[in-house]
Amino acid sequence: DAFTAPQYATSDPASFAHTSARERWPIIITQGIDDVHKSTWASTDDATVKEGKEIVSELARLKYELQHDRELSPIPDDGEADVKAYNEELAARGNPKWHSVPWLYAECYLYRRISAIFKQTQHWRAYDIFARQKMDTFKSSRPAVLELAARYKDIVSELQQKHTIKGAQTQQELEAAEEVLFREMCEICLWGNATDLSLLTNLSYEDIQKLQGSEARKQSEKNILVNDLDRAFKTLSSAQKAGKKDRRVDIVLDNAGFELFVDLILAGYLVASGLATSVVFHPKSIPWFVSDVLPADFAALLSALAQPQNFYSALSDEDKSAGKTATPLSASELDSLTFLFQHWTSIYAEGQLVLRPNDFWTQAGSYWRLPQGAPELFADLKESELVIFKGDLNYRKLTADAAWPPTTPFTDAIGPMGPGSGVRVLALRTCKADVVVGLPEGKDEELKKMEGGSTDAGGRKWAWSGKWAVVQFSDGKA
Numbered sequence: 001d002a003f004t005a006p007q008y009a010t011s012d013p014a015s016f017a018h019t020s021a022r023e024r025w026p027i028i029i030t031q032g033i034d035d036v037h038k039s040t041w042a043s044t045d046d047a048t049v050k051e052g053k054e055i056v057s058e059l060a061r062l063k064y065e066l067q068h069d070r071e072l073s074p075i076p077d078d079g080e081a082d083v084k085a086y087n088e089e090l091a092a093r094g095n096p097k098w099h100s101v102p103w104l105y106a107e108c109y110l111y112r113r114i115s116a117i118f119k120q121t122q123h124w125r126a127y128d129i130f131a132r133q134k135m136d137t138f139k140s141s142r143p144a145v146l147e148l149a150a151r152y153k154d155i156v157s158e159l160q161q162k163h164t165i166k167g168a169q170t171q172q173e174l175e176a177a178e179e180v181l182f183r184e185m186c187e188i189c190l191w192g193n194a195t196d197l198s199l200l201t202n203l204s205y206e207d208i209q210k211l212q213g214s215e216a217r218k219q220s221e222k223n224i225l226v227n228d229l230d231r232a233f234k235t236l237s238s239a240q241k242a243g244k245k246d247r248r249v250d251i252v253l254d255n256a257g258f259e260l261f262v263d264l265i266l267a268g269y270l271v272a273s274g275l276a277t278s279v280v281f282h283p284k285s286i287p288w289f290v291s292d293v294l295p296a297d298f299a300a301l302l303s304a305l306a307q308p309q310n311f312y313s314a315l316s317d318e319d320k321s322a323g324k325t326a327t328p329l330s331a332s333e334l335d336s337l338t339f340l341f342q343h344w345t346s347i348y349a350e351g352q353l354v355l356r357p358n359d360f361w362t363q364a365g366s367y368w369r370l371p372q373g374a375p376e377l378f379a380d381l382k383e384s385e386l387v388i389f390k391g392d393l394n395y396r397k398l399t400a401d402a403a404w405p406p407t408t409p410f411t412d413a414i415g416p417m418g419p420g421s422g423v424r425v426l427a428l429r430t431c432k433a434d435v436v437v438g439l440p441e442g443k444d445e446e447l448k449k450m451e452g453g454s455t456d457a458g459g460r461k462w463a464w465s466g467k468w469a470v471v472q473f474s475d476g477k478a
């Protein structure tokens, strides 16, 4: 990659990469081992059990290599097309060790290695070690889901029946209201990301629920350090006013569960308001960074919402043994959830909501490689009015996870995806890693001075927790 700043690496004690490799990743593997254990014990098929035990020992070996700072070993040939690229890059990087390797490459490699363990089995090929966690956290976000469902029904049914937004009398007022709602939906979508599971290792469920309610969202607006939503809105509304027939918005998804739910809220709003005529979702193809969306997660979410009363009344074994009971949904809660489910399935059936996987999203490289490395995908994204990149990892990939000075313009830091690319990029990112660009002069210094804002080694600790966010836009013009 032709960028100038060095990439963050696990050897740098000031970077979150350091803690990630030493503390976070071993925990993630351990949780994976627990999960496979559970599924193995639940199985009655001898061959499945036998393979399950082998998987557990492979995962334990991976954890051992990581914790003892061994070399990253080549990805075994599991029959997938990307093995070669991963291994060539590994060799080109000089067979690095876990504790001194560029963060972005190593973290992608980690999930690819885990996937290879499963891909080489017969009975566990399609198994997702993170699926259980993803659905559990969705269930625990019930209060926020119900609040949003009620609001969604109000807004969308008004748009459908009266082609307006409550309270708007004139065309001008309608447009202003549309923009306000666009902002709100995007911000819901932004903070929905604060709840990803790879950070759950240091966030409690209670913290998460607090993050999800609408009061919390209003409070959090001041935590959005740069907010380009007005420019993104203009892009969509000008295309609409120009009478362009097909106006597509793409969402490069991040996490399943609650975040996918809010992505669907945004998608549904865009279509219902006419700000877009279709929305394309880009999921991952292998279990990725714990909570990222796979096509199966999309199906799981819709089937939970198809029978919400059943979904919410089914208790986990833990809840049962803790003596918990489920509170049934009220008639109006059920009504809102049914409305939302029907709206989503109808736009899906009409082809206005599309799921489009691509292996590029689970390669190890940054998005600086997208134009050359995935030319068809790149051409496809240029067709879109707006490509929304959700979450922290997508932001790290856009900016090549490099140690840019924090005042570097966003458009510079995204390199070939920036000016001249023809892609209109909107990043909705809660900060969970070191890289951050496009900040006003002095902001980083100010945040570092706050309590807990900096590490002893001068690291950008304020940017690790998901408390702060940036919303940045690039219009792709030369």
Ligand code: F6P
Binding pocket: 016, 020, 107, 193, 196, 198, 199, 254, 255, 289, 390, 391, 392, 393, 394, 396, 432, 433
């Ligand atoms: O920084 C912690 C981390 O888990 C990174 O590994 C990764 O970039 C990110 O958070 C995952 O978050 P998100 O789901 O928002 O991409």
Ligand code: MG
Binding pocket: 196, 254, 255, 288, 289, 291, 292, 391, 393
């Ligand atoms: Mg994620």
